[in-house]
Amino acid sequence: MKAVRFSRFGGPEVLEVVDLPDPHPGPGQVRIAVKAAGVNASDWKKRSGLMDEELPRTLGYEAAGVVDELGDGVTDVAIGDRVFGFSGRGAGQAELAVLETYAPIPSSLGFPEAAALPAAIETATRAIDQLGVKGGTALLVNGASGVIGAAAVQLAVARGARVIGIASPANRDYLRSLGAEPVAYGAGLSERVRAVAPEGVDTALDVAGNGILPELIELAGGASHVVTIADFAGARETGVHFSRGEDGRAIHALAEIGELVDSGRFSLPVAQTFPLADVAEAHRVGENGRPRGKLVVVID
Ligand SMILES: NC(=O)c1ccc[n+]([C@@H]2O[C@H](COP(=O)([O-])OP(=O)(O)OC[C@H]3O[C@@H](n4cnc5c(N)ncnc54)[C@H](OP(=O)(O)O)[C@@H]3O)[C@@H](O)[C@H]2O)c1
Secondary structure, eight states: OEEEEESSOSSGGGOEEEEOOOOOOOTTOEEEEEEEEEEOHHHHHHHTTSSOOOOSEEOOSEEEEEEEEEOTTOOSSOTTOEEEEEOTTSOOSBSEEEESEEEEOOTTOOHHHHHTSHHHHHHHHHHHHHTTOOTTOEEEEETTTSHHHHHHHHHHHHTTOEEEEEEOGGGHHHHHHHTOEEEEOSTTHHHHHHHHOTTOOSEEEEOSOSSOHHHHHHHHTSGGGEEESSOHHHHHHHTOEEOOGGGOOOTHHHHHHHHHHHTTSOOOOEEEEEEGGGHHHHHHHHHHSOOSSEEEEEOO
16 A cells, blocks of 8 residues: 655655555454545654654554454444544555544545544543533633634534634634634733633633743633643643643544534634645645645545
């Protein structure tokens, strides 16, 4: 099968599409014929050697496709089913991928839209679970217009939370369409949030990682009311929790999203799709641009 791989660290040019042996699922796993796979910021961090030393390395944590082989004990899906989920081996950008965790693709979604979901909804769900967001919570989301921010806003609104979203003024209407009250980032942020929520907020989620944890702590009434997924150094300095997959992934998000998607209460935009052979271009767009939505590689 063809798969994305790199054998040395560097720019997008180190990415290759190579032939690798077909993988086979272990107990409880399924293999899919991949139709689409998400591209994430962690892909170019790994490719640049910023995350670990592992070489050669395949890429792709999230994928969507059609089940073509079942591991021992799998009874909840059948060959031919459309599923989406996580490749624990990080090898989803390939013609075939083994998924360790998976769920049926919501019926209203195509493969690229489904491949855009797993990392965003797992990360957003994990973070708002850690913050204890429920009906009536006032949640502030910094970076609310991005992929994970937009997921967090919609998932919190679906729980009955009040959400205030921080993003650029250009994304004001987009935030409203997600169900958030928009506030622009930049100087005077705390005053603008207090104009909307005079008592402050109950909790705050930092997705943008632009160094404003002290303001979020002040607005939410303490570091224990704030979670960041993007500001590692700031978290260490302030005592805010840095949420990561090692905390325990919120896998339940995969099975829960179908109802929200099919009832029109949740969607994430796909900014651009790329053939597998053009994965290097997807990295260039992701690293250099500000795509509104997810980058996805597709396989015919
Ligand atoms: N810890 C984890 O488990 C985990 C998992 C996945 C991803 N991540 C990390 O999460 C981060 C966000 O990922 P994403 O896919 O959601 O990114 P994204 O789609 O590119 O969104 C970035 C967001 O940041 C905002 N932003 C950009 N510059 C800003 C600034 N100067 N001030 C305030 N906000 C600013 C953008 O707002 P505008 O567009 O409105 O300007 C947008 O809302 C990345 O750093 C990624 O590595 C962490």
